[in-house]
Amino acid sequence: MNLSRRETRLNGTERCAAVSRALGPVYDVIVNLQGDAPLTPPWFLEALIEAIDADPDCGVATPVLRCDQQALDGFLEDRRAGRVGGTTAVFDAAGRGLYFSKEVIPYTGRGMKPGESIPVFHHVGAYAYRRNALLDYVDWRTGPLETWEGLEQLRFLENGAVVRCVEVQARGRVFWELNNPGDVPRIEAALASQGMD
Structure with a gap:
C-alpha cells in the first residue's frame, strides 16, 4: 500500500482515515505523528495510548504540555514578530478540549501572580484516534474554525466530538516544533543535546 500524501488528503487526520479505511478494521487505535515535531518523546505517545485505552468513549486524544516561561516567551515573541508559531490549547477539568488556536490562549496580558502556574498549554502535534472517530471525521465538512485557524482538530470540536487533551511532562527535555x-x-540544538545530531 502506498502511504504517501495525495493531493486529495488535506491533513494528517484525513490521511490516517484513508489508511485505516484501506486496511479495514485491523487496528482500533491509530497514532498520528507529525513531521514538524521531531522532538516528540516516546512517553508523550505512551500517554495518549494509555488515555484512549482507559476510556472506551474517547475517540481522539492529543498531548498538551504546560508552557514554562521560556516557551511562553517564545510564543509571545513569535506573535509580536508576526510569525505563526505553535498551537495552544484550552480544556476543561476533565481534559476535554474547548479550543485550539495559533494565537496564545488564554489571554496572558494581565500578568502572573507570584507562584501562579502559567495557564498556557502547548498543543503537541500528535494524535491517537479510534478508527470510528477517523471515519466520522472524513464524513464531516471542513468548518469555519478549522478553515480560519488551519487546525485539523477543530473539525472534531465543530462537530460536537470530544478531543481529549492529555497533559504530558517534558522531563527535562526541550520541546519545540518546526x-x-x-x-x-x-x-x-535540542537534538544535539540528546545525542541525535
Whole structure:
C-alpha cells in the first residue's frame, strides 16, 4: 500500500482515515505523528495510548504540555514578530478540549501572580484516534474554525466530538516544533543535546 500524501488528503487526520479505511478494521487505535515535531518523546505517545485505552468513549486524544516561561516567551515573541508559531490549547477539568488556536490562549496580558502556574498549554502535534472517530471525521465538512485557524482538530470540536487533551511532562527535555525557519537552530540544538545530531 502506498502511504504517501495525495493531493486529495488535506491533513494528517484525513490521511490516517484513508489508511485505516484501506486496511479495514485491523487496528482500533491509530497514532498520528507529525513531521514538524521531531522532538516528540516516546512517553508523550505512551500517554495518549494509555488515555484512549482507559476510556472506551474517547475517540481522539492529543498531548498538551504546560508552557514554562521560556516557551511562553517564545510564543509571545513569535506573535509580536508576526510569525505563526505553535498551537495552544484550552480544556476543561476533565481534559476535554474547548479550543485550539495559533494565537496564545488564554489571554496572558494581565500578568502572573507570584507562584501562579502559567495557564498556557502547548498543543503537541500528535494524535491517537479510534478508527470510528477517523471515519466520522472524513464524513464531516471542513468548518469555519478549522478553515480560519488551519487546525485539523477543530473539525472534531465543530462537530460536537470530544478531543481529549492529555497533559504530558517534558522531563527535562526541550520541546519545540518546526513552524518557522528560526526554529531550525533551536531544534538542531535540542537534538544535539540528546545525542541525535
